Amino acid sequence: MPVHLEYAGRTAIIRLDNPPVNALSAALLKELREAIQKLRQQIEAGDVRAVVVTGNGPKSFVAGADITRFLELDPVSGRELAREGQVIFEELAFLPCPVIAAVNGYALGGGLELAMACDIRIAAANARLGQPEVNLGLIPGYGGTQRLARLVGPGKAKELIFTGETLLAEEALRIGLVDRVVPEGKALEEALRVAAVIDGKAPLAVRAAKEAINRGLDLPLDKGLEAEADLFGSLCATEDQKEGARAFLEKRSPQFRGA
Numbered sequence: 653m654p655v656h657l658e659y660a661g662r663t664a665i666i667r668l669d670n671p672p673v674n675a676l677s678a679a680l681l682k683e684l685r686e687a688i689q690k691l692r693q694q695i696e697a698g699d700v701r702a703v704v705v706t707g708n709g710p711k712s713f714v715a716g717a718d719i720t721r722f723l724e725l726d727p728v729s730g731r732e733l734a735r736e737g738q739v740i741f742e743e744l745a746f747l748p749c750p751v752i753a754a755v756n757g758y759a760l761g762g763g764l765e766l767a768m769a770c771d772i773r774i775a776a777a778n779a780r781l782g783q784p785e786v787n788l789g790l791i792p793g794y795g796g797t798q799r800l801a802r803l804v805g806p807g808k809a810k811e812l813i814f815t816g817e818t819l820l821a822e823e824a825l826r827i828g829l830v831d832r833v834v835p836e837g838k839a840l841e842e843a844l845r846v847a848a849v850i851d852g853k854a855p856l857a858v859r860a861a862k863e864a865i866n867r868g869l870d871l872p873l874d875k876g877l878e879a880e881a882d883l884f885g886s887l888c889a890t891e892d893q894k895e896g897a898r899a900f901l902e903k904r905s906p907q908f909r910g911a
């Protein structure tokens with residue numbers, strides 16, 4: 653079982669376990685997709701309010717796609733391999749709750765692409781991140797050319813992808829590729845702490861905020877502002893929005909029910 657689903661309260665943990673470096677084998681990708689589809693149902697039911705993705709073991713988050721699959725690739729099967737990972741990472745990215753990558757070690761190639769499909773990236777100080785596909789005669793194929801440029805800008809994305817160089821977590825933090833750096837061995841703990849904070853907020857508002865930001869990334873500002881206003885307005889029909897205002901005025905903690 654290369655993919656384990658665990659739960660800490662209303663936070664789900666996707667633990668990737670494919671020794672020695674958690675490479676994205678065909679079996680792991682299949683189970684990852686199944687886990688994502690199960691989590692979508694649990695999120696919609698209100699049972700899950702945040703998802704954390706992490707690698708099993710101290711050494712590696714995910715060290716990339718399974719290179720042993722590459723010897724037989726041809727243009728058709730190569731494109732299929734890329735699309736397979738892209739579709740799964742899109743399904744993860746568009747889960748209707750925050751998805752946090754606890755980058756516990758190597759996040760290379762498809763591993764960094766997986767982390768970039770998450771909303772927030774928390775890296776352990778020992779983590780190394782990069783897109784080394786040019787060393788294999790390839791380019792990133794699970795979304796890395798698209799998401800890296802959006803996260804760190806086209807210039808830094810080109811530099812990292814052209815050179816295949818890897819970054820230590822602190823360097824990745826400096827360019828905005830990761831959002832927090834914690835001591836080695838503490839990435840999952842910190843991701844769960846952030847998830848617990850989010851769990852106490854109005855879930856429909858958190859969901860709408862993720863949707864507004866994601867939609868706005870690919871919209872002209874005026875259209876993004878309209879999308880924001882639409883989502884803001886839709887929240888005013890929720891009980892949680894009234895509960896939030898009442899709780900503030902009555903000087904008490906709100907009890908959000910996700911309705």
Ligand SMILES: C/C=C/C(=O)SCCNC(=O)CCNC(=O)[C@H](O)C(C)(C)COP(=O)(O)OP(=O)(O)OC[C@H]1O[C@@H](n2cnc3c(N)ncnc32)[C@H](O)[C@@H]1OP(=O)(O)O
Pocket residue numbers: 672673675676715716717718719720734737758760761762763784785788792793794
């Ligand atoms: C669409 C997506 C495309 C991609 O993701 S392309 C792949 C991008 N990833 C990479 O290029 C990273 C490749 N791996 C490495 O650079 C190194 O490994 C590490 C830095 C991750 C670790 O180095 P070290 O600690 O020296 O270990 P080790 O001896 O290189 O690897 C341990 C075992 O793990 C296998 N392995 C490592 N990465 C992969 C991989 N991505 N796919 C399949 N196997 C991998 C090796 O071959 C070896 O195996 P054995 O012990 O049998 O010799």
